[in-house]
Amino acid sequence: MTDTSTEAFTPIHDPSTRGFASDNYAGIHPEVLAAIVAANGGHQVAYGEDVYTARLTEVLTEVFGRQAMVYPVFNGTGANVLALQAATPRWASVLTTSSAHIHVDEAAAPERVGGFKVNVIDTPDGKLTPQLIEAYPARVEDEHFAQIGVVSITNSTEVGTVYTGAEIRAIADLVHERGWVLHLDGSRLSNAAAALGVGLRELTTDAGVDILSLGGTKAGAMLAEAVVVLSPDRVAGATFLRKQSMQLASKMRFVSAQLLALFEGDLWRRNAEHANGMARRLADAVADIDGVRLVTEVEANAVFPILPREVSERLMQRFRFYFWDESTGQVRWMCAWDTTESDVDAFAAAVRAELAAP
Incomplete structure (x- = not known):
């Protein structure tokens, strides 16, 4: 026995x-751990067709807007690779800071798995600005250069600084003017919002972010992140890319339950x-x-x-x-x-x- x-x-x-x-x-926050245990009773349909994932979608559309599409995943690197793949054409590249996690700390997964080049800009504080982006030699229409398709920022940044909503909006306006997509690595988005005393929406949807890697693990979860598509017309294929990126959980209810514990309340x-x-x-x-x-x-x-x-x-x-x-x-x-x-x-x-x- x-x-x-x-x-x-x-x-x-x-x-x-x-x-x-x-x-x-x-470790895991007790409320998150309790949510995992509570989700453990009985059977639920696999691969996201469960009541917990359905409720998570309801909650996060309340947070980020009715247009939001929610894709729970296992980890932050997977979330970033999936989000950037969905937003980047095959011929395009991603522009970010030289301290960005996708450049420094993901073992080239965005480039090796995602299949796109990451271009970087040196910054004094880990933050991009419209001025820095405008000064970058993007070589538009140069067939020898991987054309910029996405700009990726992190909030809070890898060096501990925080973007305000106004700073993100200024970047978003320039990015959209050029026909690009704005991605936000939000592994510590909760810390940024708490530092500024604002909600999550003010730093994402309302600021012009198109696709978000929403962090849960650093906020108290065990293994739970999500890709949240905020501009469905600017990205494509997230449903299929999640599976191809090995981020589709069969027992997704346990990932979704963790995120519910974090984001359904405060x-x-x-x-x-x-x-x-x-x-x-x-x-x-x-x-x-x-x-x-x-x-x-x-x-x-x-x-x-x-x-x-x-x-x-x-x-x-x-x-x-x-x-x-x-x-x-x-x-x-x-x-x-x-x-x-x-x-x-x-x-x-x-x-x-x-x-x-x-």
Whole structure:
């Protein structure tokens, strides 16, 4: 007989351990976990023909507009590849920042799996502007150049900055004027919206975004993201591309249930506000420490300080984080929905002690 006692599932890790390398380190929010358990009873039709996915579509069309089309997927890279494939003609390319996740951290999946080239622009703060896009040599109608078809932005950005709705609208107007499509990588869209005190729609539909990779995992889910088509006339084939991209879940109800737990109410906002608040607390706690240099303002849930390399290396033996810029010694500290004040205070105290050590 199978042992179903709780002892069979004793954690093998120290549940008190906290890392600051990524908000992906956090577990599943209890409300999300409860939603997965609640969805586990009985049979539901596979591949998205279930009541949970139907309800998710209702909820997200209320959030983003009646025109929105919702495609739950497993992970952020899959969401980005699927969204960009659906928006990019075979002969076109994607324009983004040099720090963009689709360029730096997805092992060339957009190019290798998606089949399109990614062109990049260097930016001082991880954000594109109309001026930067206009200055880019797009070589329109040059058959030797992969023509730009999509502009992709991230909010909040990979360097922790946040686009306002007005900034996105300015980009969208230029993008649409040129006949292109605007994609938003929203793996941390919840953090951006919470930081600005606005809704998700203000930073997407109302700002002119055409297709969205909606993040759930960093907001407290286990494995749940979604591609949300906001301009159906500008993209094509998402239904088929999801299957070809190996992102069509047979038991989709469990993916949809997670996103429902986040977005049917305000859990996404509560989690994001908490993570953002912990990042600000961490920045404030180390701001007066001699040897710590905060080169950027905390806008969402990331802190990017510069410390002496040997200090960071000693701290990394006890706390998980990594170097963001090896040449300067800049590191990245991320806070999550479950980061506590005591986590932050203990880490800040360790930073202070290391810098005070002879």
